[in-house]
Amino acid sequence: MTGTLEITNSKLPDSVFDAEREGVLQSWHTGADVDFEAGLARQHALPSEKRFSAALADADETGKTLLQPRAGVALQREHTALMEGLAPYCDVLPTTIDAYTRHNRYDEAQDGIDRSRAAGTSLLNGFPAVNHGVEGCTRLVETVSKPIQVRHGTPDARLLAEVTLSSGFSSYEGGGISYNIPYAKNIPLEQSIRHWQYCDRLVGRFEEHGIRINREPFGPLTGTLVPPFVSHVVAIIEGLLALEQGVRCITLGYGQAGNLVQDVAALRSLRRLGHHYFQNAGYDDYQLTTVFHQWMGGFPEDEAKATAVICLGALAAKQARATKIIVKTPHEASGIPSLEANQAGLKATRQMVNMIADQNRNDGNEILTEVEVIEAEVHAVMRAVLKLGKGDIARGAVLAFESGVMDIPFAPAIGNAGKLTPVRDNHGALRIFETGNVPLPKDVMAFHRDRIAERARSEGREVSFDMVVDDVRAISASKLIGRPSVAA
Template identity: 50%
Template sequence: MIRDERIPSDELRRIDEEIRSNWHTGDDVDFEDAIAYHESLPDHKRFADVLESADKPLLQPRAGVPRLDDQIELLRYLHEEGQADLLPTTIDSYTRDNEYEKAQQGLEKARETGDDTLNGFPAVNHGVDGCRKLIDAVDAPIEVRHGTPDARLLAAITFAGGFQSFEGGPISYNIPYTKRHGLEETIERWQFVDRLAGAYTERGVRINREPFGPLTGTLVPPSIAIAVMLIEGKLAATQGVRSITLGYGQVGNVVQDVAALNALKKLGNEYLPDEVVVTTVFHEWMGGFPPDEARANGVISFGGMTAAIAKPDKVITKSPQEFQGVPTMEANSAGLRTTRQVIDMAIEQKIDIDGIAEEQDLIERETRCLMDTVFEHGDGDVVQGTLKAFDSGALDVPFAPSDSAKGAVLPARDDDGRVRIFEWADLAMDDDIKEIHKARLAQRADTEGRKQSFRMVADDVDAISDGKLIGRPQGDVKL
């Protein structure tokens, strides 16, 4: 039975040797050599230091292509033309599924044809040497962004390769992503990732860890997202991680988004140990985008304005080509510059919006209910509490493909566009909070002249891509 306990050093070494045998580039990982390489990096490439010392939100896009030279060119362009402060290396899907042979075949084909035959950078196949060439060639900190339920070999190679930030976690890279891996399995796998990051940290190389805040990216109630962030943050801290960036995905209502980001930072500092430096990252809208690029830029700008008011430490930007799929580097750069323009114009203004404090209080109360049930289910142990809470439905994520979550909770927007919970299922929440949600949704139903139903949920999922926030029915609506 796994528990929230630090992996002993001898067990860490045993697992490390085992997983490095899964692909030949694992043979090049040498911990002492890696420490020396990290120590040689200049201050402006040290991810945690750059992030934690910033005086305004830093911008980071998503980006990854298979060939090393092309990845270098892409990141340089985003840094120089897009003015990105922090850079990503998005990993390909085969690597995320630990299918390194298929990733190798895709990489070789990309080298032969010049085509992007993979949807990201196969870091395991490029190995330590390839990763270091990327780190050396680009003049900004770079993070590994992926989606991997079992990221152990990826972490071992990229940490040794010079990356100092690593996205993901056992819940956020399981529940929204896969049916193939049980939650207990991914928690155990990610304990190794976090312990390895902790081992580097203990030698003076702080590896920043960033749980994936948007989860399924579709109308996720803020308290559910924050609870998952706190759980993953606590699990990482147990293993010795000391720089943790908690994530949150935009839902679209400014009051609720600002309140949620405020609550995330406050609760992060409250629930995580004092020795952990807590930062926050705001993901611009992760749902469907309008097909028209002008309207898409409107969505991006709205995210920039929200960030200017809430002042998270980092913003993950979007491009006006989101509807089409993978953007060109020019479009990716445009999304960065659009966000930067809005933030720089708005951040020095004092913008007061009514209702933020009240919404933040509600989000904090909801989050505490969820965290309390985790502690109760596990008799204080976060791992066991998380497993049992998800198994019982006391903790849940809407629209989750994983069998490890019930996926029975359903959200819908209220009359102001804030995400409320329409179907609670077995989610652990106080009755008075449920009544607040019920009343807000009833108000919307009255405005629209229809009963509360799943139709509201479905309408809201597509609303922003259709050019609105709330999925109103066609016809007369009492506004």
């Protein structure tokens, strides 16, 4: 391995965790207020309507699709007001964390809080939960009426987990791969996986005391032309790593790619693949749900066109039988969305979900074909990862990225090969233009090449990288995907 840390997929011993915890809690002064027993008491006191795992279980049992926005501002009072303004329009709440906190730069986050207070408006792109500490976060949880989740993007999220889970947050997003490779440049993968083993072990400790906290690996990764099998492999690996540490409530996610058939097939296959690999690894006492992320790429600036993108995502999510939808706003192209923009996205999504509530049983042959392709790709890569790690999924993941067996398109991490290149076919589904070192089966690659060639013939041009460039810009430029560049 390139790093000095030897990573294995094994439950952290109590002695190791406790020694590490002492240093984590001392890394910023608000860590001194974290007390596990007090955190347990807060979690036990939560009414069922504020428990994320309960909301997910009920949705899965009844066929309801939960809606969740993304939102966060710098100051406690304003963030609480934002959550209260969103609550009537959604089922579960977020708290999006600011960029300084995501990089453990708490001094700069505090400066952002101070400047926001002076300016009378948020000057951070999220809520600095570590700086607000257990007291501030507890007041937030106590005030809001619905379950609340930490959404962030942090390679080292240990202190953030300690503060927020002790305060009563009942869901925690992210993972050692999904919050490193797509987000960071120079952080060794074995280091971020090890830090997230700590986060998962903390959740596992709550589970052992009767508190079920939901864990959600981040599905969309870079959000740019990510083939379903790529995000599926990451989600499954992060799920396995979490289960080993004692997590028992997992939500696997997928980011909308833009082709309705492929998006439906992707999310449906994700649940089946998750069960397959979790059970094959010996786990059977877990709760598995799914989340569909509406379009994570560039958005049109025009609000009407942006709303159309949101509605397509709502349609795909409901057809795919997602447990939860991460809802975008008509203002995605213009910066941090306002409360009103978030409400608009939620209302549009709710309307679409309600209209097709009784129409989500589409199981055509095209969907079944896509499911078969995705599952063949996932199995091929997972076999290679397990072989590299000699059965250890943590070691295998590190070695897979080192060798290019795992490769996330357009990711900034220097440890990512960046050779796997996706492109759309004539119907907008994602296909593989270049495999790099990813070991996809020959028959699967023949399928991809045939679909890409079909597009080239339709557009009257040669298969080339120019297609990839066109596809990256298609939605934000309000153009059709997988077809000649005709203005929508």
